[in-house]
Amino acid sequence: MKLQDSYKSFEEFESSFRVYKDVNFVDFFIKDCKTLTSINAKFPNGRMMTASSDLKYYYIKFCCVHGGCYKKKKTLDQRSTSTMRQGCDAGIYLKASDDGKSLVITKMTEDHNHEVSKILYDHLPNQRKITPENKATVLDAQKILTIRM
Numbered sequence: 001m002k003l004q005d006s007y008k009s010f011e012e013f014e015s016s017f018r019v020y021k022d023v024n025f026v027d028f029f030i031k032d033c034k035t036l037t038s039i040n041a042k043f044p045n046g047r048m049m050t051a052s053s054d055l056k057y058y059y060i061k062f063c064c065v066h067g068g069c070y071k072k073k074k075t076l077d078q079r080s081t082s083t084m085r086q087g088c089d090a091g092i093y094l095k096a097s098d099d100g101k102s103l104v105i106t107k108m109t110e111d112h113n114h115e116v117s118k119i120l121y122d123h124l125p126n127q128r129k130i131t132p133e134n135k136a137t138v139l140d141a142q143k144i145l146t147i148r149m
């Protein structure tokens with residue numbers, strides 16, 4: 001995955017993004033996005049009317065989970081710190097091409113201002129998987145619900 005790479009569908013991008021995240025031990029969140037549906041509702045005569053619906057997005061911006069740019073809280077307390085927010089500027093910007101046939105990486109910043117490691121990556125909330133124990137609890141809860149009904 002690099003600058004100017006293009007994808008025929010958002011799905012195609014997602015699968016290489018997944019690999020990218022796993023290989024580089026970084027995770028991202030959607031900072032900003034606009035779907036093709038919403039851009040077309042706004043500009044019914046716009047050139048995106050003919051865009052492939054597989055693209056899903058007109059543009060989508062991902063930021064490193066350690067970026068401090070999300071949830072802009074209007075607070076004067078600059079002392080409050082969080083391990084998740086370290087002001088990292090790394091991110092990826094994906095935009096539909098002018099012909100509406102592909103999504104193109106138009107911006108890509110890979111400079112993380114923090115440690116990047118597998119151990120840290122594995123501990124990110126998004127990486128938590130349902131353990132067999134959790135699954136059993138869910139099934140039990142469903143059983144109880146059925147009995148009550």
Ligand SMILES: [Zn+2]
Pocket residue numbers: 026064065066067088089090111112113114
């Ligand atoms: Zn980062």
